[in-house]
Amino acid sequence: MKEKIIPVKKDIPSLSSLREISRILGSALNLDKLLQSILSAMLSRTRADSGSLMLYDETRRELRIHASRGIPPQIASRVRVRPGESISGIVAESGEAMLIGRGTRKKIRSSLSIPLKLSGQLIGVLNLNRSKQSRDFIREDLEVIEEFAAESAVAIHNAQLYIEAEEKIQHLFRFNVISSALNSAFNREKIVEIMKESILEMLNFSFFSLLIIEDSNFELFIFHRYPLAAELVKRIRKDTALLLTSIKKEKIMSKRIGLNLIKVNNYQRKKIEPRSLSVISAPLISKEKVFGMVSVYLTGCSGFDHRDQQTLNMLANQAVIALENVRLYRSLRGTYISTIKALAQAIEEKDPYTRGHSEKVSSYATTLAQALELPGNLVESIQIAGILHDIGKIGIPE
Secondary structure: OOOOEEEOOOOOOOOOHHHHHHHHHOOOOOHHHHHHHHHHHHHHHHOOOEEEEEEEEOOOOEEEEEEEEOOOHHHHOOOEEOOOOHHHHHHHHHOOOEEEOOOOOOOEEEEEEEEEEEOOEEEEEEEEEEEOOOOOOOHHHHHHHHHHHHHHHHHHHHHHHHHHHHHHHHHHHHHHHHHHHHHOOOOHHHHHHHHHHHHHHHOOOOEEEEEEEEOOEEEEEEEEOOOEOHHHHHHHHHHHHHHHHHHHOOOOOHHHEEEEEEEOOOOOOOOEOOOOEEEEEEEEEEOOEEEEEEEEEEEOOOOOOHHHHHHHHHHHHHHHHHHHHHHHHHHHHHHHHHHHHHHHHHHHHHOHHHOOHHHHHHHHHHHHHHHOOOOHHHHHHHHHHHHHOOHHHHHOOO
């Protein structure tokens, strides 16, 4: 017997039971709990044996199951339905509920599928099934769901808005912390470390690359959660060389690019092959000066969305400011050291017998300080103290 799909016109009566069910929704803002409550209430009220609640992702233009019963979790997690595809997709696209009669489907006697909409905006689709041992769904069952669907759509939309607002607040807080950390970083190594920790916290990835350009030096850092196939590393280096060639207007071989492969926490053994990769990138550019680029890669079908790209752009902007600060700091420090050396030169002109002595003292003292693994700021102070240790000679009479 051929399966029969019957479009049903909306006819929403006033139901006293709706008030009781609506109390389940209340002001709940935990989306997962809310979706499970909605599905459980509908299964109970319609005496359905199984079902699912799908939400619509406007960015990816697809429906995904967020709550289900009677469907194996491994199957539910993989389901992706586009508008117009299958029953749920047709209901989503048309905005009309459907009652599916007896057919040849195994273990299912009858089904209902109804859209969840708010002010013409698609929120999701609710699906309910009855097994072969149950009776068919009738119009009264549909009326209960249609009335409840309107209340459910409002509750789901409110929860989504709340979650979105919370995520924005968390993002702003994280970016404030990241910005403060980057602004206090005065060397490249610290910036690379902060970028690694930031991407680990804010983006889902399989691996990501960070290219840093300093004059004629090119360093490529690749942070990976899985082993990388040699072919994939080769391709990344080749793409990086092509990028640098376009920036520098000269041919740059990949062997000139310093490569750093770094494992990150949650390291897993599954090897990443150069296929089924999604990628988002953001350049590191300030005042027409190119400092590099950051790229994030993800395997699988989920991919990235516009929010991921916005997050990466914001991280890149913060990194650029930090790299520019490092460049300015080095320039200022160079001027400072030159001034100090000029003072040392004045001392040597006063006492030619000890010419070169101050620089040697500074060099030996700095080497010892580094060997003792003293903090960087203390090593710098010792270097300067070595140069200036005889500054008092300037005031000694001939």
